[in-house]
Amino acid sequence: MTDAAARDALVAPHRRTGRMSGRCLCGEVKIDIDGNYVAAVGACHCVMCQRWAGMLFGSFVAETKAVSVTGPVRSYASSSFSERGFCETCGSSVWLRATDPDEPEIELFPGLFKEAADFVLLSEIYTDLAPTYACLKGDHRRKTRAEVQAEHPFVEGDN
Numbered sequence: 001m002t003d004a005a006a007r008d009a010l011v012a013p014h015r016r017t018g019r020m021s022g023r024c025l026c027g028e029v030k031i032d033i034d035g036n037y038v039a040a041v042g043a044c045h046c047v048m049c050q051r052w053a054g055m056l057f058g059s060f061v062a063e064t065k066a067v068s069v070t071g072p073v074r075s076y077a078s079s080s081f082s083e084r085g086f087c088e089t090c091g092s093s094v095w096l097r098a099t100d101p102d103e104p105e106i107e108l109f110p111g112l113f114k115e116a117a118d119f120v121l122l123s124e125i126y127t128d129l130a131p132t133y134a135c136l137k138g139d140h141r142r143k144t145r146a147e148v149q150a151e152h153p154f155v156e157g158d159n
Contacts, residue, residue: 003151010122010141014040022112024092028071031094031112035066040122041110045130046145052084052093056134059096059107060119067106069094 020033038061049057073094075083085095096107110116123141125148130136 011038011040014038014120014122020113020115022108022114022116024071024087024090024094024112026087026090026092028089029073029087029092029094030070031108032068033062033066033108033113034068035063037062037066038122039116039119041116041119042107042122043124043136045124045126045134046148047129048078049126050129050131052078056130056136057096058110058121060110060116061105061107064097064104064106067108 015036016039017036018033020037022031023029041058041060044057044059046057069085072088073085074088075085077083077099078096081100082096082098084093085097086093092112093109094112095109097103110119121136121138121140123143124130124136125143126145127142128144128146
């Protein structure tokens with residue numbers, strides 16, 4: 001089974017279609033989903049995500065065309081292929097997305113959406129870089145730095 005097929009099989013039971021609304025800490029940035037998303041969270045412990053989120057990065061994906069964001073959002077090009085969005089007023093993290101405009105998915109922070117509190121933890125990557133205080137329990141897919149980078153050698157900034 002290819003990695004894409006394995007991911008599809010893992011994600012399939014959590015695919016949803018519907019509406020969901022979220023907001024940043026100060027409420028100036030609003031995020032609306034009207035369409036397809038995955039009701040499950042992936043966590044990342046890479047150094048770049050730890051620096052950005054202050055601990056670990058957790059996100060769920062939604063279909064890019066289903067997402068609308070309003071308010072004072074700024075973005076930071078964190079790699080040659082992706083950017084991270086945040087509220088310029090309160091600093092809340094909003095997204096991680098590819099800079100390729102044809103990318104079909106965007107990663108959103110579950111803490112921005114009340115409904116996401118019920119999402120399951122589906123996967124965890126860079127597990128060997130997880131700080132002692134950020135070890136996640138449960139039965140979910142785990143990959144080390146070497147495993148992730150073997151599949152995605154383009155990963156930058158992980159030092």
